[in-house]
Amino acid sequence: ACVCLKNKRVTNCRMLNGRCHCEAIGSGVTVDCETLTSKCLLMKAEVMGSKSGRREKPKDAFEDTDGLYDPECENDGAFKAKQCNGTTCWCVNTAGVRRTDKHDSDLKCNKLVRTTWIIIEMKHAERNAPLNAESLKKFFTDTITNRYQLDGRFISSVLYEKPYITIDLKQNSSDKSFGGVDIADVAYYFEKDVKGQSIFHNTARLNVSIDNEEVKLEKTVVYYVDEIAPEFSMKSLTPGVIAVIVVVVIAIVAAIVVLVSSNK
Numbered sequence: 514a515c516v517c518l519k520n521k522r523v524t525n526c527r528m529l530n531g532r533c534h535c536e537a538i539g540s541g542v543t544v545d546c547e548t549l550t551s552k553c554l555l556m557k558a559e560v561m562g563s564k565s566g567r568r569e570k571p572k573d574a575f576e577d578t579d580g581l582y583d584p585e586c587e588n589d590g591a592f593k594a595k596q597c598n599g600t601t602c603w604c605v606n607t608a609g610v611r612r613t614d615k616h617d618s619d620l621k622c623n624k625l626v627r628t629t630w631i632i633i634e635m636k637h638a639e640r641n642a643p644l645n646a647e648s649l650k651k652f653f654t655d656t657i658t659n660r661y662q663l664d665g666r667f668i669s670s671v672l673y674e675k676p677y678i679t680i681d682l683k684q685n686s687s688d689k690s691f692g693g694v695d696i697a698d699v700a701y702y703f704e705k706d707v708k709g710q711s712i713f714h715n716t717a718r719l720n721v722s723i724d725n726e727e728v729k730l731e732k733t734v735v736y737y738v739d740e741i742a743p744e745f746s747m748k749s750l751t752p753g754v755i756a757v758i759v760v761v762v763i764a765i766v767a768a769i770v771v772l773v774s775s776n777k
Contacts, residue, residue: 517546521714522558540586548662549694551590552609552701555712557583584609594622604744608697612743630738631700633680635707638729643675648724653680656719660706661699676731685740700735707733 515533517523523535523544533546537554539561544550560583584605585593592609595602597618604613604622612626637644650671657680658665667688669681682696705712706719707730721728 515546516714517544518714518716519546519548520544520550520555520712522550522555522712542586542588542590544590549698549702550712551586551695552698553584553586553592554590555698555701556581556609557586592625594625595620606737606739607695608700608737610737612739612745614744614746627686627740628697628737629683629685629740631682631696632736632738633682633700633703634734634736635678635680635730636732637676637678638731639676644673644723644728646673649673649678652721652723653678657682657699657703660719661694661702663694663696663699667696704733704735 515526515528515535517526517533517535520535520537522538523546524538526533526535526546528534534543535546536542537544537550538558540554540557542554544554560581582596582598584596587593592605592607594604596605596609596611597603600618601615602618602620603611603615604620604626606612606626606628608628608631610628613620613622650673653671654665654668657663657668663682667682667684669683670679672679672681682699684696702712703719707721709718711718721730
């Protein structure tokens, strides 16, 4: 027997070739405990674990238009492109986030669309002096590369504009090496960490400490940008979702403006 340090939602752990392997709760799929477990398997385990009916629902994130659902996963842990709840079906991206209106079970989802850009936006609590931008960038870069094992080249920027901290993760399907960590899984582990619901086994909670000072985060929102635009009809969108799409578009435009001005 062994302990799965990267995922506490597992059972039947055993050593194979010097590495700890366990079965993910809810799916029985074998996971390698040396690396992050896929978001699809984690969500499935979480649904199985919420027998009391209590479901964790982030207040602001785009994905929370649906909340937690019981996903269909491929054998490798990836989300199936088509997800259903009873007779209602929808298409998702590689982060498992709905990208179409909900339809009946005849819906066709031809392929799993890649989420190539994830924007994590945090707001820290009120404080007198701004944080040191370089120290902040170093903290989040080190955390993402060490705690979540993401190759640093997929962290495209860490931006600080008091009180907002924005992290951009970008990764095309061709960038992701076999066995490498996916940005969607990193974002899910990070989101759970900042909410104090860590997936890691008995690991100390993520302590956001910049220059030896603990920083309290008031709000974290995760936005998803896919390589193909989502297919929502405007009438079916709630104002909140429209706002999220607008925020993502504004973020893209702002990034382009920054690129243009920095190239001059």
